[in-house]
Amino acid sequence: MNSTIVSYLSQFDGHKKFIAFLSEVLGFDATALIAFLVFLIASIVVVKVMALVGGMGTYAERKISADIQMRQGPNRVGPFGLLQFLADGVKMIMKEDVLPKNADKLLFTIAPLMALVGVFGSLAVVPFSSGFILTDLNVGVFYLIGVSSLVGVAIFLGGYSSNSKWSMLGGMRGASQIISYEVPVTLSILAIVILAGGLSFSTLVNAQGGLPHQWYVLHNPFTFIGFFVFFIGALAETNRAPFDLPEAESELVSGYHTEYTGMRFGFFALAEYIEVFVVCGVAVAAFLGGYKVPFDLGTGDFLVNTLHLPPIIGKNIGQFLQIGSFVTKTLLLYYVVIWIRWTFPRLRVDHLMTLCWKYLTPIALFNLVGCAVWLYAFDGHSIWELFSQMTAGSHGGGH
Amino acid sequence: MFDNILFLLSASLTVVGAFSVVLTKNLMHSCVYLLAALFGMAGLYATLGADFLAATQLVVYVGGVVILMLFAVMLTGGDQDKENKFGITKVPAMGNTKTFIAGGISALVIALVILRLVANIAKQNPQGDLPNYMSTVVEIGTKLVTDHVLAFEISSVLLLGALVGAAVIARPARGDDQ
C-alpha cells in the first residue's frame, strides 16, 4: 500500500538473498538495516542530483536569459560555461560570512536551514518513477503542501532576523504571498484528488495514461483551467518572476536575503531552485501524466512481450524510461518557468493580492465544483472518451 | 527500531521546543520554538499511525498558525525594546512570587486532571502492539460524509463565522468610514 523504493527492490530475489546472507553474518535480522541503507543511499543520490539540478538551474537561468536578451551569458568556465555553478559554489564558500551587528543571530542562522530542510523534506514524495519514489505516503500531496510551507516561514524569518528595512519588507511580502497563493494551489490539487480518488502520488499518476489525451490536464475543461491556476500559483509560491516581489531588485535591493552573504545566501538560492523543480514535478505528476510512458513501455511488459527479455530486465528498463519521461517533462516546465521570468514584468503588490484572492481563488473553487460534478455526471470519463462514445453511439444509431 | 527513533526524535523535539517557548523572553524566538514543538507533534501523530492528522498538523499549524503568530508579533513591532511607545513594559513581570504560586497551582491542577483522564484510558487499554499501518484518509473521509456529516457541514458554518469575525476584528478603520 505504502510503496517505497525498498518495497520496489524487495520484489527481486537478489534483495532477499542478500538480506538472508547479511542476517546470517551479523547474527540479527538485517531487514531494517538494509532498508535504512537503501533509503540513505537513495536519499543521498536524490539530494546530489537535486543539488546538481539547482546548480544547473542557475546556469540555465543565466544562459536562457542571455539568449532571450541577445547576450552571451556565462561562457568561460568549462565548455559553454557549464561549470559556472561549481565556480559559484567555490566562490560562495570562500566569501566572508557577514553577520549584521543588530541581527537576530539565532534566527539568522535558522532561516536558511529551515528553507533547505523544508525543500529536502518535500523531495521525499516526488515520484520519479513507479519504483524510484523515496516514499509514497498515503497523504503524499497533502504532506508536500505542508512541508513546503516551511519555506514561507524561513523567508519571513530571513527577512525579520536581518534587521534591515529591505529584508523586513521582503520577508513580510514573501510570507504573505506564499500563504495567499497556497489557497488556489491547494484547491486545484483538490480537484485532481477528486478525480483520482486518493492523496498519494502513485494514485494521482496511475489514474492517468502515457499519451497526452489521458493526462489530467486534458481530462476535462475544468482541469485544463486548473492546470494554469496551479502553475501560476506555483510560480508565486516559489517567488519566481513575475511574482518575485519578495526579492524585487528594483524596489527592495534584494529582499529578504539582502543581508545574507556567502553560503547562507547560497542555501536560500539552492532551496529556491530545488523548490522550482519540486513544484514542476508536482505539476507533472498531477496534471501531465507523471512518469507514465506510452504503450506500456514503463511497466516493461511491451519489451518483454516483443523482445522476449527476462521480466526483471524489462522492468528495470521500464523504470529508466519512466524516470526519463518524468524528468523530461519536469525540465520542460522548468524551462517554461525561466522563460516566463524573463518575459513578463513584475506585478505590483496590490495587483498580486487581487490576482490571488479575486481571480485565482474563485476560479479554483469553480474548477473544484466543476470537477466534482463532472465525476458525478460522467462517471469520471474524460472528455475524449465521451466524444468517442458519442460518435460510436451515432454510428450505431445510423445503421 | 525505527519506530523508537521516530518517537524519540519527535518527542524530544516537542518537549524541548515546548520548554524553550516558555523559557525564552524573545517573542520571535518563542514562535520559532513553538514551530519546532508543533513539528514534533506531527511526528508523534505519525508514530501513532495517524498519517492524515500528521499532515494536517503540518499544513494548518506549521504552515498557517505559526505564520499568523509571526505576523501578530510584527503588529506589536517585534522585540525591539522592552517598552512600547506609551512607556509600558511589553514583557510582563515574570517570575515574582505571585506568578510562581499561581502557575504552580494551576500546573498541579491540570496535571491531576490529565492524569486522572489518562489513568482511565491506561487501565482499560493495556499496552499492546500498535495496529498494522494503514491509510487513515479513506476512513476519515468516509466517516466525515456518513456518521459525522452534520459535524462536517456545521464545521463549515463555524469556519464561516471565524472568517467573518476575523475580517471584522482585523478590519482597519478606514478614513471616511464612520
Next chain:
Amino acid sequence: MSSPNLDVYMPIIILMAIGVIAVVGALLVGKLIRPHNPNALKESPYECGEEPIGSAWSNFNVRFYVVSLIFIIFDVEGALMFPVAAVFRRFNEIGEGGVLLGSLLLFILVLVLGIVYCWKKGDLDWVKSFQLSDEQIKQLNNVKES
C-alpha cells in the same frame, strides 16, 4: 517489535537530517577557509549608503495579519475537504456519489459565502494608505482643465 510499518517516514527524516548536516557542515567547513575581518560599516544593515536610522523591527501594517487570518480559514477548509475528496471516487463507484456531492457542494457554498462577504466588505483589497473612493475618482475625472 511492534508491527506498524513506519519505515515510510524514514526517507523524510534522512532527507531533513541531510539538510541540517549540509547547512551546518558547509558553514563549519567554510569557517576554516573564508576570511573573517569584520568592521562596523560591514556589519551595519544595507541602506543604500545612508546611515541606517532606527531598527527595522517596527510596527507593521495590519493587512499582512488580515491576509494570514483569511488564509488560515481556507487552510482548515482545505484540510477538511481533502479526505472527503479522496473518497469521492469510491463513493461514486458504489453509486452513492450524489450524497457526497451534495455535502461537498454545501460545504463549498458556505466557503463561497465567506469569500463573497470578505470581497463585498473590501477585506480582500490591499489596503493603501491613500485611496480615492469611486465618487472622488468620478469627480476627479469631471474636473475641467482650465
